[in-house]
Amino acid sequence: MTSVGYWFFLIMSQHRIYLDNNATTRMLPSVEKVMADAWRTAFANPGSQHSFGREARNLLNSSRDTVAEVLHCEPSEVIFTSGGTESINAAIHGLTAGRRGVIATTAGEHPATTASCARAAEGGLRTVTMPVNRNGLLCDEELDQLPWDEIKLVVVILAHNETGVIQDLDHIGELCEQYRVPLLLDAVQAVGKIAVDFRATRATALAFGAHKFHGPRGIGGLLLREGVKLMPFLEGGHQESGRRAGTEPVPLIAGMAEALRNFHESQGDHVESVTGLRNELQKLLAEGASPVVVHGTDAERLPNTLSIAFPGLSGEAMLVNFDLEGIACSLGSTCASGSAEPAPALLAMGVDPDVCMASVRFSVSCLNTQEEVQEAARRICEVVRRMRSTSR
Numbered sequence: 571m572t573s574v575g576y577w578f579f580l581i582m583s584q585h586r587i588y589l590d591n592n593a594t595t596r597m598l599p600s601v602e603k604v605m606a607d608a609w610r611t612a613f614a615n616p617g618s619q620h621s622f623g624r625e626a627r628n629l630l631n632s633s634r635d636t637v638a639e640v641l642h643c644e645p646s647e648v649i650f651t652s653g654g655t656e657s658i659n660a661a662i663h664g665l666t667a668g669r670r671g672v673i674a675t676t677a678g679e680h681p682a683t684t685a686s687c688a689r690a691a692e693g694g695l696r697t698v699t700m701p702v703n704r705n706g707l708l709c710d711e712e713l714d715q716l717p718w719d720e721i722k723l724v725v726v727i728l729a730h731n732e733t734g735v736i737q738d739l740d741h742i743g744e745l746c747e748q749y750r751v752p753l754l755l756d757a758v759q760a761v762g763k764i765a766v767d768f769r770a771t772r773a774t775a776l777a778f779g780a781h782k783f784h785g786p787r788g789i790g791g792l793l794l795r796e797g798v799k800l801m802p803f804l805e806g807g808h809q810e811s812g813r814r815a816g817t818e819p820v821p822l823i824a825g826m827a828e829a830l831r832n833f834h835e836s837q838g839d840h841v842e843s844v845t846g847l848r849n850e851l852q853k854l855l856a857e858g859a860s861p862v863v864v865h866g867t868d869a870e871r872l873p874n875t876l877s878i879a880f881p882g883l884s885g886e887a888m889l890v891n892f893d894l895e896g897i898a899c900s901l902g903s904t905c906a907s908g909s910a911e912p913a914p915a916l917l918a919m920g921v922d923p924d925v926c927m928a929s930v931r932f933s934v935s936c937l938n939t940q941e942e943v944q945e946a947a948r949r950i951c952e953v954v955r956r957m958r959s960t961s962r
Contacts, residue, residue, distance in 0.1 A: 586896040587946045589851075591874060592731055592759060592933035593900055597825070598784045604828040605786065608821035615817055617809065626820045633820075633827035640834045641761065641776075643768040643793050649810045650823055653790035654758035654779030655682040660803035660814065661754045661775040661792055662686040662723065667801045670694045671722040677702050678732070678915025680756055683725050695722065700742075704920045705869035706735035713741055718749040726753065728771075729760035732915050732931055734875025735866040736764065743772035752798070758782055758790075762833045763872050764841065768793050775800075780822070784935070785829035789822035840936055845873035847934045851943045852876050858951035863925055865916060872933075879921075879929040880954050882961065888930055891957065895949040900931045 588596075612629040614622035631645075638645040651657045659682065666673065673687050677699050687697045698716065701709045708726075724746055729736045739755075746753040752774035760766050761776075762783020768776055775798070779790035792814075794800055800813055807815035833840060855878060856862050863879040880888065885901050892899055901913075912926035921929075934943065 585942075585945070586898065587938075587942050587949075588898045589932045589934055589938070589946060590898045590900050591935040591938075592734075592782070592872075592931065594781045594787065595784045595935055596937055597786060598829060598832055600832060601785055601825045601828045605821045605825040608824045612820045612824070616820055617807075617817065629824055630818055630820050633823045636827040636831050637791060640830050641766055641768050641778075641793060642770070644796055646811070647768070647793050647796055649792045649794055649813050650818055651790050651792055651814060652788055653781070654756070654777050656803070657777030657779070657790050657792035658682040658725075658754070658756055658758075659686045661777060661794075661800070662690060662725065663803050664800035665723050665752050665754065665775065665798075666690050666695055667693070669722045671696075672717055672720045673697045673723045673725065674700055674716055674721050675725045676700050676708065676727060676737070677918030678706070678730065678913065679725065679727050680731060680758070683727070683756060687725070699918075700724075702918050706730060706733055706866055706915065706919050707738055707869055708742055710741040713745055716745075718745065718751070721749065721751050724751055724753045725756065727756040727759075728766070728776075729757070729764065729872050730866075730915055731759045732913055733866040733877045733919075734759075734872035734933075736760070736870045736872065739771055739773075746774075747772055759872060759875075762830055763844075763874060765837060774798055780826035780829055783829050783833055784937075785826040786822050789819060789826050791826075841873050844934060844936055847938055847940065847943050848874055848876050848932075850940065851932060851934065851947055852878070854944065854947035855950060858947065859954040863921075863929075865919065865921065865929065874934045876932045876934075877916075877929060878932070879925045880958075881925055881928050883928050883954065883957050885928055885930050887957065888928075888953065891953045892930075892950060895953055897946055897949055900933070901929070 612626040614626045616626040616630045634645045634648050637648050673695055675697060701712050703709055726737055755771060755773045755776045757766055757776050758779050761778035774795050776793040781787040802813055804815045809815055809818055861881055865877040889901060912923045916926040
């Protein structure tokens with residue numbers, strides 16, 4: 571090894587590598603700059619009538635226009651919220667309050683959805699689960715058998731936070747239109763990672779959060795189709811056309827719009843480079859830590875997400891050992907961490923429970939490098955081989 575190679579190896583071996591971008595992402599420098607400027611120039615309440623308030627209102631409106639342009643909706647259809655969880659809760663509450671019947675969801679929905687559906691059950695609604703196949707996609711032939719005369723809301727996770735599988739919406743969208751049932755999309759992992767066209771999805775509402783695509787935490791949005799009434803989840807003011815009370819955090823909103831604009835303008839290169847990093851990591855782990863099981867490989871997946879099992883090992887034990895080696899990853903949904911139960915999404919796909927328990931999730935971003943991915947794969951393979959050798 572040359573002296574340059576030795577020093578590169580030494581630096582990389584001490585370098586922590588972040589591969590948990592489905593949990594949250596680093597903010598882009600341009601986002602930080604836009605927000606810093608906004609804190610200085612648009613600090614006022616955008617509802618105020620003086621010049622300071624008008625400056626804040628102008629930035630709020632231009633940010634709303636950016637979000638609407640990227641996501642293919644009208645600016646009036648954009649409701650700013652505190653993030654994906656509030657957006658999902660607000661939509662489920664607002665579209666079902668006071669109603670009786672059924673909410674249909676996919677197996678393995680995010681806890682923001684399942685907990686909100688459980689709360690709706692206290693008011694008389696029950697939940698039915700729409701089955702998925704081994705790739706995590708909805709079984710179209712079984713959707714026709716749902717009790718459509720009772721269904722009041724359908725909730726679908728557009729891109730799964732654990733597996734990265736992107737749902738096929740064609741048939742469920744057709745059925746929702748046919749039976750005039752609102753369709754809510756949890757697009758928290760999709761927006762800012764793949765192209766999302768609100769009109770094309772046929773959705774009634776769509777939830778997203780900025781910190782999943784290099785924007786700030788504490789801000790997100792709910793797209794709501796024009797003309798649909800939504801009972802407010804938060805009350806107390808006229809903001810967001812009376813649909814979400816609370817003074818709008820303009821600098822956060824501006825940061826989210828900048829992050830979304832950045833993705834939109836570099837979308838092709840972004841998706842290609844991130845897919846390349848994910849595929850490189852998958853290939854190196856399959857070669858160096860076999861046997862492995864990659865979940866959702868026969869379906870379209872988010873370009874950045876790799877859900878992979880190392881049979882015979884404990885996912886929780888691997889997580890600890892990877893962290894000791896400077897690799898940040900996840901067992902799946904951060905909001906559900908701490909649970910020793912197999913992931914419901916994987917079980918619904920027919921994955922053996924033992925394989926579920928041996929699964930971890932790596933999620934890269936545009937801020938990762940090929941060198942980081944190669945070094946991460948080396949460390950991960952070493953950990954897996956060591957753990958397997960000591961478990962025999």
